[in-house]
Structure formats: C-alpha cells, structure tokens
Amino acid sequence: MGKTFSEKVLSAKSGRDISAGDIVTVSPDYVLSHDNSAAIIKKFRLFGKEKVQNPDKIVIVLDHVTPASSEKYAQNHKEIREFIKEQGIPHFFDINNGICHQVFAEQGFALPGNLVVGADSHTTSYGSLGAFSAGIGRTEAASVWATDEIWLKVPETIQVKLSGKFQTRVYPKDVILKIIGDQGADRANYKAIEFTGPAASEFSASSRFVLCNMGAEMGAKNSYFPPDQSIIDHLKKLTGQSIDPVYSDEGASFESVFSYDLSEIEPQVACPHTVDHVKPVQEVEGLTFNQGLIGTCTNGRLQDLRAAASVLKGKKVHPSVRVLVVPASRNEYLKALSQGIIKVLIEAGCVILNPGCGPCLGAHQGVLAPGERALSTANRNFKGRMGSRDSEIYLASPATVAASSIEGKICDPRKLL
C-alpha cells in the first residue's frame, strides 16, 4: 500500500518502514526557537550537559518582543546572545531580521523532505515548501539540543482538495478561515493536512504559507503542499543545492478527503474568541473597531502588503481606527519599500512597525484596552491575546482589514472596487 508524505519522511528519518499511529524516534534536521530560547537554555542546563549535541542544527531567531520593551526582555535577549557565542551556534538571527518562520524559510532551512521541530505552534508553516515540520514545547526543544533526538507519533493525513479560481479580493486567508470554520479547531488534532488539487499547484509560496501556518489552528501536527516546479526552482536558486521533493504515493491512505471550490469562497471573518467561529463578512458588516493589524507570520509578506495597499491607495484610514502594519521580515519589508507599497500605506495613515511578532501576542506594540476591538490578519483571536481580557479580536484577510479600516467598520472589500 502507498504511503503519505508524512509516513515517507518519518520512514526515511527513522530508517524503518512505518505507518500512521507508529511512534518513532528521529533526529530532526533543524530545531527552531525564538525569544523563548532564554527559557530553553535554563531547561537545557538541567540536563547536566555542557555542550549542545549539534550546534549546526539549532536555529534561533529573535522576534517576539523586539527590540526589547523592558529590562526583563533585554536580559532574555542578552542571555541568548551569550549562549550563541558559548556554544558556537552558527544560525542565529538577531532582532533586525523578522519573524522566525519567515526568516527560517528565507534562509533555506525549510526544504522538501526536511524534518523540522520548532518551539512555536506555527512551525507547521514549512510544509508550504515541502518540509515536515511540527511544533513542540520548551523542555522538548532543550531535550533535542541535548540529545539530537525526539519521539514523534506518525500522523494520519487529512487531504484538502482545492479547485477553481478565487473571486476578486478573495484570498488564501479566506479559504483557510472557511475550512477551519467548517471543520472545527480540533478537526486535525494530531493529524497532518495535505493541501492538493488543481488550484493548490497554482498557489505561490506565500499563499501556501498562509494555509500551512493556519493549519495549527485546526490542531494539525504538520501541514503540507506538494512542491511543484516553481517551488523547486526557487529553492534550488536559494540554496544552490539539488532539491529532492517527497510526495504522497498513489494509493496512500487518507483519514478523510475534503474538497473546496475557490470560486465559491467569499471573504471570511473569524469572530471572538475562537478561530473556528467563522462567518462570511456580510454577517459582521458594520461592526466598528479600534485597531487594524496587517502583517504577522500569517499575512505579512509582499503579496499581503500589496493587497492591502491596492485597497488603501489614495484613501485614508478612518479617524476612529488606528492601523498597524508589521512586515514578516526585513526582506519582505525591503521588497514592499522598493515597490512603493510602504509609501502608500503610510500616506493612508498606517503605522509601520519593525518586522517581528509585534502586537499579535499582546506583549508590546499596540496592546488593546478593555472594551476595544481589533480586526487583524494574524492567526489567533483567543480572549485576551492582544491585551485586555475584555477586548475582542476578529481575523480576516489583508484586503478585508484594509477596506474596513477606511470605512471605520468591518466591510466587504469587494464593495470598494
């Protein structure tokens, strides 16, 4: 019987012929962490080892609270920089690079067939480039530093078939919100999601990233798009290496198969306080809000900023709304700058923040006061996430956030065409 992508990667890495449900011990290609590396270092010391097992496999990107907003955060960053030197870890990216997931992909660590674990739930993102990548906790990350090993249960796979073409001003964010709303926030718990079908192969790397990133919000262990020629060519150019993609076999066994026709998808909004509380934008139109957020690891790439700018060009942000823009990385920021996109956003009245996690997790740079409401392109709208427990977060695409920011209330971006 054929095997799924996940079964094939974990078979290759464990050197055994395994199937969904088996537990394997594997040595990952990379282990990612961010500002939480300070806490991981403390855990690592408890293992009683002087040196990490394999410094070349450790990738650390500072992104969560950058630049440090308090003495405590500054101390964290300092301890991480000292550890990098002490251990001779080559892959360290300081606060001037961007969000860990975007930087990890840009640096060529996310490659087809690679096995990546990361101390962050949105580590699922690298399936967009054909890697097997799953989130883990801090103690586990420390354990991988110490032993170069981790146990993983081989996941079953849910296949999502995408066909058709998006309507104007409907985006990958809308289809993934629709899928999560239909299937529920725990539908893919412990499972892999494979996005396939004729429309999937036309998705850009950035579009694939949106769906794989949000796979975490369905509970997925890992998300995956089969790499097509354009992705393979891009990765060849990036790394200067040959690329050996892994695909599910014909006749592989899937837990279930869902189909979505993109032409039927309308702009979607995830309402408080769960990501699966999804409604078509028409049902929440007219709702006022205080803060718009465009960016994050979900929607902070060039194509997202361009979509927002195409709506905001020549327009002004409504006086009752403040709009924060967070590019996903320095690279994406530079591209947007050179194309005049950042100028359009600033002229419209947006505030551009430095690439990083920004206000997404409520630690700094635009937290919400009690009673305030945000409309955000991020991936999570849990109670209190962006500040006060008495605030609310709605999630949508960059175009929906941009259009709504002009109106001062949630609106369908197709109306402003």
Next chain:
Amino acid sequence: MKKGRVWKYGDSVNTDVIFPGKYTYTPMEPEEMASHALEDLDPDFASKVQSNDVIVAGKNFGCGSSREQAASCLKYAGIQAVIAKSFARIFFRNAINQGLPVIVSEKAPDQIKDQEKVGLDFEKNEIITESENIRFHPLPDSVKRILDAGGLIPYTKKKLKVKGER
C-alpha cells in the same frame, strides 16, 4: 490515593486563557506562575485551588500556543491531573514532559460534577468519582515511561547517564 476537588470547564480551553501570552517571555518562579493559572478563564481558580485538585474539561483542552507554562502553571498550582475529552497535541506533549498526568475520557467529563471529589487510580486506570469508577485508556508505554520518571528532564538525564556509562 489522594482525592481532590474538580474544577470543571468546557471545550477548547486555550493556552491564552490558561497562561496569558503577556507573561510567556518573562522568567517566573513556580509560585508566581501558579498565581496566573487560568487567569483569563476563571480569575478565582489560582487563589482557591488546592493540592491534588483535578481539572475536568471538554474537547481540545490546551489548544493554541506551544507555551509550556500552560502545563507547568497547572502543575505548580497543585493540579493532580487534567481529564478531558481530547487534548491539543502540543499541550499533551508538554504536560507529559512536565510530569503532569493527562487522561483522555469521552465519558468522564459528562459524568463528573464541578467541585465533586475524585481520585485517580493509575494502576487500574480508573477515575474514582463519588458515584462510580470510570475506566480510561492507559498511555502508550513509551510515553508513560516519561511521565513515570517525573517528566522529560529526569527521564532524559537517566538515559544520557546510561549512554555515557556504556
């Protein structure tokens, strides 16, 4: 067997309400972490919880972030175990790695009442409630060994030592 009071919650208790994101990158002592446990879901919990109490919840407990403090703050608060219809996978791993027992039971969350006293028998794999004993599926052996060692750090330390002596 120690009995504890039940703190009962619904579906999809997420990591942001268990341990808010604004605290996650601030180093904290166990006591301070415990004082923020479930802060945005049940502000009374942290001040009233007692050693050996048990959390009982619906499906997808611990969904959201990979933050490990969501598991450790409950352990530091004295929670003996979390019983839920299902767990989000990273929380499940974090709990095992912190030595916090997690029990999956479709039936128990519907049967057990809030503030009821329950005990846990890990030999017989049973939850002892005031009215009945509810059986649960034991964890896979490889996972149980980590839990039995008290978490991933003591477990791995033991393993590294064995390897070193070989």
